Amino acid sequence: MSHQHKRSRQAVDGLLEDIKVVLLDIEGTTTPISFVKDVLFPYIRENIEDYLKEHWDEEECQADVNELRKQAEADSEADMEGVVTIEENKNTDDAEEVKAVRDSVVKNVLWQMDADRKITALKQLQGHMWTTAYKSGDIKGEVYDDVVPAIKHIIADDRQVYIYSSGSVQAQKLLFGYSTQGDLLEIFSGHFDTKIGLKVEKASYLNICEEIGCKPEEVLFLTDVTREARPASLAGMKTCIVVRPGNEKLTEEEESEFNTIHSFSELISTDAQNKKKK
Ligand SMILES: [Mg+2]
Structure with a gap:
């Protein structure tokens, strides 16, 4: 254990050197991997009924319901198993009818979530619910304690920090804008999601460099999984795997192939040591 740890510590030395x-x-790096699974998704299940009740008459909510209804019709035509259809709400003054329609929306959403669907109609409603929850303070984006001090140190040293996550830029901005550490948006120079390309593809990392206007070797990419670190490394970036509780465990080969840190504070402590040496 101590030998392994020492080896990765040595590898970490100077990670920020020549990095701009x-x-x-995000997930597994700045934020516990459990946040989405244990906080965001359960929030939808627990609050969908109240949310619909409260926002039912709003245009946005009705538009979301319409999209879900259209999707349910398509699913029903495709003979999907267990599909829950959503009736048209013909008489909006009939409280009982309104409630029946609303109940079918709840059932439909829970059915889709049970099936782990990532379909646009569902994602749209979920996005609106999360936006409302972040803004009201019901949800706070979880960010590890060691992240903000390290980023502040990094940007004070004339470097820039960007985010690249498969979650949409909009979702990223909610997480960091309403985080456990306050509004963090100003410490980031920009955000990327899969519109720039998939995280497992080398081209995405080259696209990001082009977008930022820097060379790959001037970028340090921090992530929790080697299937993202490897293409970044192939693109020419320096990479480091962040080991956090609950993350996928690295194999022995991966541990010797990649730099690893357990906390962002390791970035700045080694950076400080290097400076003293000069
Ligand atoms: Mg991750």
Whole structure:
């Protein structure tokens, strides 16, 4: 254990040297991997009924319901198993009818979530619910304690920090705008999602460099998984795997192939040591 740890510590030495841009993954890197699974998704299940009741008459909510209804019709035509259809609400003054329609929306959403669907109609409603929850303070984006001090140090040293996550830029901005550490948006120079390309593809990392206007070797990419670190590394970036509780465990080969840190504070402590040496 101590030998392994020492080896990765040595590898970490000087990670920030010649780096102009630090690129960060979110889940498993800045934020516990459990946040989406244990906070965001359960929030929808627990609050969908109240949310619909409260926002039912709003245009946005009715538009979301219409999209879900259209999707349910398509699913029903495709003979999907267990599909829950959503009736048209013909008489909006009939409280009982309104409630029946609303109940079918709840059932439809829970059915889709049970099936782990990532379909646009569902994602749209979920996005609106999360936006409302973040803004009201019902949800706070979880960010590890060691992240903000390290980023502040990094940007004070004339470097920039960007985010690259498969979650949409809009979702990223909610997480960091309403985080456990307050509004963090101003410490980031920009955000990327899969519109720039998939995280497992080398081209995406080259696209990001082009977009930022820097060379790959000037970028340090921090992520929790080697399937993202490897293409970034192939693109020419420096990479480091962040080991956090609940993350996928690295194999022995991966541990010797990649730099690893357990906390962002390791970035700045080694950086400080290097400076003293000069
Ligand atoms: Mg991740």
